[in-house]
Amino acid sequence: MTPWAEAREAARELGDRLWPATGRPVALDRAVGAVLARDLTALVGVPPFDAAAMDGYAVAGPGPRWRVVGRVLAGGRAAEKTEGVGRAERAEAGGEGELPGGGAGGLSAADSGSHPVPGLPTSDPVPGPMPDPVLRPGEAVEIATGAPVPAGTDAVLPYEHATAARGEVAGEIALGRHVRRAGEDTAPGATVLPAGSAVTPAVVGLAASLGHDTLTVRRPRIAALVTGDEIAATGRPGAGQVRDAIGPMLPALAASAGAELTGLRHIGDGFDTMVEALASAAGPVDVVVVCGASSKGPADHLRAALARIGATVVVDGVSCRPGHPQLLAHLGTPEDPGTVVVGLPGNPNAALAAAVTLLAPLLRAMAGAPDPDAALPPTIRVKGAIRPHAHDTRLVAVRVMGGQAEPVGHDRPGSLRGPALADAYAVIPPGWSGPYAPLVWLPRG
């Protein structure tokens, strides 16, 4: 029997050794909350091309007047100017007036003399990337924020600072102003976040802007075997049957520790069944959770089956109540531990206690997930009388209110009623005389 705190430490230590195996690509919308297994690098630069930062005119040459020769929309849609010189002329009351800088005037919108930029289409807007137009000194194209600026662009003149009329636009520019240069925020190939970073919504958005569809995150995969001839998977249990109360907890228990339950199988009692189920579950996952069969009864084959398949048992029972028959083993070598097996006792509250003791610390270490208990004070006052166990740590379901913990009762090994009412387990060491004890939060999902 391993002491409770030591057992948790052993689980964490094993998880730390195993995490490199847990990196896997996950779709962006499922990656939030996980931790990056690899550095995040830019598949494309940001911006990916030279782009306008303002709606207005891309201009070539110092100005202060330019001939408007076309229009470019975001996405590279290029449109020949078909009416007037664009929005500035329509928006500005003075659009009909003389252009600053001694505008020539005289040209009507219809005969503005605009000519196609080389490569720019001359008919209606066409979809697709802009076919590499070049702006010559003295020319301008009307441009939308985010649209690729033509080669030769010296600046973008925002509508607000432009006066446009008769096919021309005028204004003051500073060289390079309002043009976002390709890669000026992030160069292609740059590392933008190190492995170990938490994936937040902003990280997911950033990854998308860098061209990623998936992120490689630390997300251990778990398969569960729920054992027992008497266990009913659904509905009201029949005579002599017990409804499975552990399987339904496992997806959330896994997720709250940064892992994913990928399969759950109900199996009957039987040594051969256990050996076959362990061997076939282990292949594709990082962790196999076995519920029940952990004790000393005639149908409790977990330890014998592990011995048969050559597993190494790391924690063989934990001196805590409930949950003492729980177990931690692995199927590989000390250098390469391979798939881990966690045995949760069949009594549901014992299974939950074991999940908090061995499973969650193991998974959090594998997933790089934070320990929710880290923010707790070292101990908290426990109200009421609790009888300590003679030699085991007791895990007592408590509600936490006003900085104190109050036992909720109903927390026998076979009952989840207490934990369902509770926020945490108070960790009561053998020989405890109160009133202060550490807490461990119950997973909340």
Ligand SMILES: Nc1nc2c(c(=O)[nH]1)N[C@H]1C(S)=C(S)[C@@H](COP(=O)(O)OP(=O)(O)OC[C@H]3O[C@@H](n4cnc5c(N)ncnc54)[C@H](O)[C@@H]3O)O[C@H]1N2
């Ligand atoms: N001679 C001894 N007997 C037992 C000991 C012991 O030290 N010596 N320990 C007891 C403790 S403590 C626990 S906890 C249980 C652990 O038993 P197992 O892990 O072998 O589980 P089972 O025997 O299959 O079942 C025990 C109990 O739990 C019910 N059960 C099982 N699975 C589920 C499930 N998925 N959902 C709901 N209930 C479940 C099962 O019907 C039994 O009532 O061993 C004690 N015995």
Ligand code: MOO
């Ligand atoms: O300790 Mo068992 O694990 O209490 O029901």
